[in-house]
Amino acid sequence: MTPDEYVEAVLDLVERIPEGRVMSYGAVADALAERSGRASARLVGNIMARHGGSVPWHRVVTSAGRLPPGHEREARARLRAEGAPLRGEGVDIGAAGWSPDEGM
DNA sequence: CGGCTGACCCCAA
DNA sequence: TTTGGGGCCAGCC
Numbered sequence: 479m480t481p482d483e484y485v486e487a488v489l490d491l492v493e494r495i496p497e498g499r500v501m502s503y504g505a506v507a508d509a510l511a512e513r514s515g516r517a518s519a520r521l522v523g524n525i526m527a528r529h530g531g532s533v534p535w536h537r538v539v540t541s542a543g544r545l546p547p548g549h550e551r552e553a554r555a556r557l558r559a560e561g562a563p564l565r566g567e568g569v570d571i572g573a574a575g576w577s578p579d580e581g582m
Numbered sequence: 583c584g585g586c587t588g589a590c591c592c593c594a595a
Numbered sequence: 596t597t598t599g600g601g602g603c604c605a606g607c608c
Contacts, residue, residue, distance in 0.1 A: 484605080503590050507603095518603040519590040527589045528606070535589075546589035553589090 487513055488525045491578065495537040497560040499576035500569050502541040509578050537576075543568040 487510055495501055501509075503526075507517040519541075526535045526546075536553035537560075539545055545553040545568045554564065563570040 504592095507590085516604080518605095520588070520602085521590090521604050523590050524588055524605060530589075538589085540589085541591065549589060 484510075484514055484521075485525050485529050488522060489529065489533045492526075492530070492533040492535065492538055494578065494581055495534065495576055496581060497537075498562045498574060500537050500539050500543075500557070500562060500571060500574045501576050502539060502543075502571060504541050505575075505577070506538060537562075539568055539571070541571075543571040545569070 488506065491506055491509060492501075503519040503522045506522045507519045510517040510522070522538070523546075526533075526538060530538075534556070536545070536549075536556040539553070543565055545557075550568075554568075557569055558564055563573045
């Protein structure tokens, strides 16, 4: 699998996340692992940082529901606009947690 | 080709 | 609760 296809797979999955729902980097990596065979939370974060400018990256948060450091203001504003269950620090993954299985 | 970095995650103290 | 360590892998120098 070429890097471009890998990035494409990540972006494709992120774009499938419905409004008001979120996925953790680990969840994205895990879902991608089935498709590409190799994935890690760090990879997803890295890819988002470099190529995520074209996708709703704000729907991807840390496993703790925290928003990406340095981008909290951006993500929080967008999530709030989408009606996501914002928690004190980030988003309530227990309520907004999304899985590819739900949207297919 | 080698080394460092990073929008992460998990476990232990 | 915060810190520190290890693992992970593509991208950039």
